[in-house]
Amino acid sequence: MDVNQTRFHLLHGRADWGQLRLSDGTAALAELWQQPEGVDLPVVWDDTSRALRLTSRVPLFRRASGTEELVIAQRRGADRDSYGNWYWIDEAESGIRFLPSGGSPATEFWTSLRRDERCALPDDGGFAAKPAPAPEPLLLRGLAVTKAHYLVVGDVTRRGLLVFDLHSGDAPILLRWPAGVPFEPWDLAATSDGGLLVLDRTHATYWRLNDDFRLPGQPLPGETIWFQPKDGAAPAPAGRTELQPEGFPLSLESPPDLLDAVSIAPGPDGTVLVLDSHPLRPFSRLLQYQDGLLMASYSLEDAVTVADPATGPGATVTFSVVGHDVAYCAAPDGEGLANQKSLVYIAEQAGNQTLAFEMDEDAEQLIAQPLYLPMRRWQGKALVCAGGQVYYDFADRWVSLQPFMDCQYDSRAVLVTPPDFAGWIAATGLESPPAAPDKVTGAPLDSALAGCVWHRLLLDAQIPPGTAVQVRARAADDARLLSQQSWLVQPTLYLRSNGCELPYQDPWKDLETVPQRTGTWELLFQGVQGRYLQLELTLTGSGRATPALRNLRAWYPRFSYSENYLPAIYREDPVPASFIERWLANFEGFFTYIEDHIEHVDALFDPRTAPADTLQWLACWFGMVLDPLWDEQRRRFFIRYADHIFRRRGTLAGLQIALRLYLEPNVDASLFDPACWEGGVVRIVERFRTRKLSGAALGDATAESGSTDPADDAHRFTVLLPHDLDDEQLAMAGRIVDLEKPAHTEFELKRFWDLFRVEEARLGLDTRLGESSRFLPLILGESYLAGSYLPAAYPF
Structure with missing residues (x-):
């Protein structure tokens, strides 16, 4: 709601956009996307860009004449x-x-x-041993x-x-x-x-x-147990x-001669993926095993719909994949990565292209992804998944597999908001929808106001050159009559120069660089009046590019400057009144944008909501200068908890917090939890808490006995840091400690090489039990208690 009490309906995310229908169909897009043939729809939801776009067709990379296919050897x-x-x-x-x-x-x-080479003895001119053959x-x-x-x-x-x-x-x-x-x-x-x-x-x-x-x-069988119980009891099991x-x-239902396993890769949930590419079969299979049992067999026959240049422009064919190698990349974990998919990459035997698939384990199908992944001069050594990326060999180099963005897209798609009101009313038993039926799937866009004048339509979208989004709309006070209304063509969308109309919101802040013609697009509804609204969106692509829609906002009701600020005489004649209404809407949009920013100015003072470019200004209120190398999340955290940090400055906890804030990749409120101050990667040892023993107590008879002066350890401490820090990071940590410590204290900075150090480590604080290859998982009836560990985590 803005300052004029104008509200909006929002379409955001896959679930909302999935409620739209094709203009010639009745099923929702979300239902069609779940079907195997959903790949043939003209529009798809792109999880990477979090936007609705036209479907891309994977081009088939034709092998150059004179080149041969890769050989498995x-x-x-x-x-x-x-x-x-x-x-x-x-x-x-x-x-x-x-x-x-x-x-x-x-x-x-x-x-x-x-x-078997060994270092050769120097030649002294005498006899020498005969060198061993290579x-x-x-x-x-x-x-x-x-x-x-x-x-x-x-x-x-x-x-x-x-x-x-x-x-x-x-x-x-x-x-x-x-x-x-x-x-x-x-x-x-x-x-x-x-x-x-x-x-x-x-x-x-x-x-x-x-x-x-x-x-x-x-x-x-026949194992000899050398040591037996003396009292003649039952023999102990061998250690x-x-x-x-x-x-x-690799057992299969098919005859063994039709199995040729050429590649293996770890799969999801501990399963094993094996690529079967028998030369007598014109397609490969992906076999999934769990502990030696065949769980699923995924056929790659006609698995991909591709755009084949040999069949003419715009024509598509189904393509059977014969694989040379396989790699599985699990979806990365972390905040903001929930939309990433776990994909199987199969390199085609021609050696020019890799195809990506999503595994549908319930239906035992591979869902082809619209990613064009060409490979240049691949020699077929291997396809490797490392660090969340897929790599292939190029001469003596390894390059990451990147999607080629110059794809072929569908040319047109027409979408409408949910029109099935009669079916919705029959299902609910109501004669008319309630005041807010937009919470129900398939319900209309309802303003709950009879005769509502719909105000504006705004799209957070990318509309590249050569593409377009056309809008038509219709409205009615009776939901059952809405489908009988005529469509009204709306003005052409224009790109707002001042960004999103919502105060201090940036729908594209996740992009490092914003592409051309990307932003918030706006139009003023013309003649759209009624309680219920239906929209028709026509997405037109150039074949090489596609519009991408991220968010849609339909604002209602219109706050009319003509009705609120002008005499009634300006509204007597409908034709001039319509012009004045639309002309004054320009000023209304300009002033409402400014008034909304004034109304929500408190967002500038909250580090959680302040725009990224204002964080340094907000930090100046505390007299701080933020490190330019810090990411946005760390800057917001530091400003938000500045009071907690300053209250602990000069204390042991304050030093821990300052160092962890610099060293740890992810920071949260656990920095201020006393239970997390000990036992972390940063250790601070106060000298007075360590007990020094003489050499005589440790077995050195020549050492002098006696105790040291306690004053030698007063106001001194040692900071132990991870051993993998480089010199620059170590120097920065030293400057942080020097800035945050009490002025009268002295410190020593050391690398944390070992968990146990004589005369320095505190048992239980600076020591911990580690893993050893000598300890094996506990197996009931086979393992010794002292030589094994319990692999199950608590609770058991």
């Missing part, structure tokens, strides 16, 4: 660690290449041809980097896995499969829990290892049991 295996370094198997399949994150050229990381090269296939920074490579020659510790840099450890177990690694993939998936293409089997590289299996490792066969 070209697959090498590749992955990236958390520091941005890339690893992949070389062309000879006998070594590993390495591309550092700093932009340096790719180098050799390890090769099996020199795996080792035979190993055949390597499949590569992955686990969450704990272990690089794992499949060793086909020795039927095992090579494990490299990327932190220590030592020689690899060979995990060899038992002689009686068939094993030939083909593809590897790391799981989110630190484990590993191994695909054996030859034997149609996959293996799942935990974060300790242990396999599930069955105990071997370590030799197991016969077991893989999960």
